[in-house]
Amino acid sequence: MSLNKTPALSSLACTVVYWQKQHGRHHLPWQGTQDPYRIWLSEIMLQQTQVATVIGYYERFLSRFPDIATLAQAQQEDVMPYWAGLGYYARARNLHRCAQELATNWDCRFPPTPEQIATLPGIGRSTAAAIAAFAYGTRSAIMDGNVKRVFTRYFGIYGVTSQRETEKLLWDTAQSAVEAAPASLDMAAYTQGLMDLGSQCCIRGRPDCARCPLKANCYAYIHGVQQQLPTPKPRKASPERACKMLVVRSHDRILLEKQVSPGIWGGLWSLPRYDDASEIDAACRNFGQAGAAQKMAGLLHVFSHFKLHIEPWYLQCDTLRVTEAGQGQAWIAIEDLPSTALPAPIRKILDGLFNPHDRALPEFTDAPADTG
């Protein structure tokens, strides 16, 4: 992919800087300094941790350990209390180790290049670039969750961002954006501006495109696909459950059960539900039709947090009197089903029975298949 000569690329960095100076954040505790120690400490604390959580920890830590030498001389047991509650405690152990390494090998200073900084414990490519950009003005790109949102949307980069190919494209694009910018670019404002855009405008759920300075050239805004980007990770396999349901028909009516709220399908009407075949048998005997139920084609319904395998059975028993409905049950006329509040899979089952589109008779099967 060649983005280098597009207007979208060449105008990006200056637009971000201009916006950051007017609308970005300028009063966070770690801003307004070029001290690599303070910048480093903030970057480590901010890894996978929200700004509001970090602020208090940052100020307490900095009061106790004001510079690299103080931190390097401390015992790890004296450091950890200042991290307790912040999470990801390897960050604190690496921070301490890193300070000692800087004291031993670098005269309590940070190395001059992001490549060298990234060799230190707990500092990866993105954190190293951020430290170098804020402390030295080095033109090296960062890549965090904010930048991923901004760039996937702005450039229309599809693919799960944690996958290698997408990750590489994002890094290459981010570096190209820096290199396409004029030499006078304010790297600190640009780096901060990308993160400010990501946290203030280009948020995940409802991006505030109206206030975004990049919308004129933004792929997602132009094509209306903000909700599709960044490409969401495939969800973990959800637990699966199974149940059987019974369609009991008497003349022109079927038996439905009102679902309680709160609960699955609360307030809707569903079919009587059973856990196993013996309960189906018992129900049929109860209706005076032992062994008369027919197994229908199974289907799979996917909820947000689990999957339900439904095995419907059909029982014709015209001897029943429709006045005999249990608590929470009702005999509903088939002609009234279209106006009845039914969950989608229940409507599908009943549609297949009573409104077969392309076959003369409802279809029964011995081998239920998940056709959901």
Added chain:
DNA sequence: CACGCGTGGCC
């Protein structure tokens, strides 16, 4: 390289 690491916020 997919995963574990911690806690809080969000819907």
Added chain:
DNA sequence: TGGCCAAGCGT
């Protein structure tokens, strides 16, 4: 309300 996510990194 449980799952997903947040200024990532190390293994």
